[in-house]
Amino acid sequence: MPNLQKEFRERISGYIIGAFGLAADYGDSLDFDAYMSFADISLSVGWELNEYLSLGAAFKTVYGDTDLRMPLFDPTGAALLGLTTTEANGFGYGFQVGALFRYAPFKLGLVYSPSIKISTDGKTNFPAGLGIASDNMSANIYQSERFGVGVSWQVLDELQVGLSYFRTDYGKNDKVAVHYDNLPTNILDLGWGTVDAVHAGLEYEPDDVWTLRLGGAWMNAGTPDYPPPSIPDAEGWIVTGGVGCRVARNTYLDVGAGYYFADRRIPVGVRNIGAGDVDLSGWMLGIGIRQEF
Numbered sequence: 001m002p003n004l005q006k007e008f009r010e011r012i013s014g015y016i017i018g019a020f021g022l023a024a025d026y027g028d029s030l031d032f033d034a035y036m037s038f039a040d041i042s043l044s045v046g047w048e049l050n051e052y053l054s055l056g057a058a059f060k061t062v063y064g065d066t067d068l069r070m071p072l073f074d075p076t077g078a079a080l081l082g083l084t085t086t087e088a089n090g091f092g093y094g095f096q097v098g099a100l101f102r103y104a105p106f107k108l109g110l111v112y113s114p115s116i117k118i119s120t121d122g123k124t125n126f127p128a129g130l131g132i133a134s135d136n137m138s139a140n141i142y143q144s145e146r147f148g149v150g151v152s153w154q155v156l157d158e159l160q161v162g163l164s165y166f167r168t169d170y171g172k173n174d175k176v177a178v179h180y181d182n183l184p185t186n187i188l189d190l191g192w193g194t195v196d197a198v199h200a201g202l203e204y205e206p207d208d209v210w211t212l213r214l215g216g217a218w219m220n221a222g223t224p225d226y227p228p229p230s231i232p233d234a235e236g237w238i239v240t241g242g243v244g245c246r247v248a249r250n251t252y253l254d255v256g257a258g259y260y261f262a263d264r265r266i267p268v269g270v271r272n273i274g275a276g277d278v279d280l281s282g283w284m285l286g287i288g289i290r291q292e293f
Helices: none
Strands: 006-012 015-025 033-048 053-073 080-103 106-113 116-125 134-143 145-156 159-169 175-180 186-189 194-204 210-219 235-248 251-266 276-291
Touching: 053 116, 053 134, 053 186, 080 134, 210 251, 235 276
Parallel strands: none
Antiparallel strands: 006 015, 015 033, 033 053, 053 080, 080 106, 080 116, 106 145, 116 134, 134 175, 145 159, 159 194, 175 186, 194 210, 210 235, 235 251, 251 276
């Protein structure tokens, strides 16, 4: 799976509180970690212009947190001096807009969220032998820019199919400039780029109790060969299935599972720390309860 994502959202009286992030932990195998997570608090508004068109917007306060254990090279980029550990956090502000077009039996949705700058402050610990144990730092990280478009087709009263495309641009985190109080600025070359994803799925409701779902998605790799293996990144696929059940008049139970698999070969090179064969596979499981009022 190119970018594993954790997400939580809850709507409370017109407010949506959510959190999502990316993370990879290699433990003792490579001693590299890279965590970059964001938590959103959003105030959203919607306007149904007519039976065909609805517009929406959200104004967001974003909390960003980074926890990096990354290599430190000499100025030539050839010699590894050791590992640095950095912890930093901060806030940023932004928005998101969307539109929904309805023309039975079709629906077309569009959503756009620009990149949001988050100014963080924290501290970096350095490897022994550099003459300084730690230094205060500041850096700008960016919540990704995202554009999505999706269409659904109500084929039958009980059958709906959908197709969507999302483009997520992490490019502003390609290079992160870390400014220190006492040391020169250090440029972290993360190499993060753009991830394109295509999703397809169908939903079948044989009766007013049960709902069956089936889906699949493809995502490309979002990083080049040279950066540290901060995120296990490869072109890959995921197949999903799920079932929903109305357990009470307005209460629904949803269960889903997905299997992802991806592979990539990174050639040996001076800068290619993660050289080798990347083979990713695994299961994701989810369960949810919905209450309608």
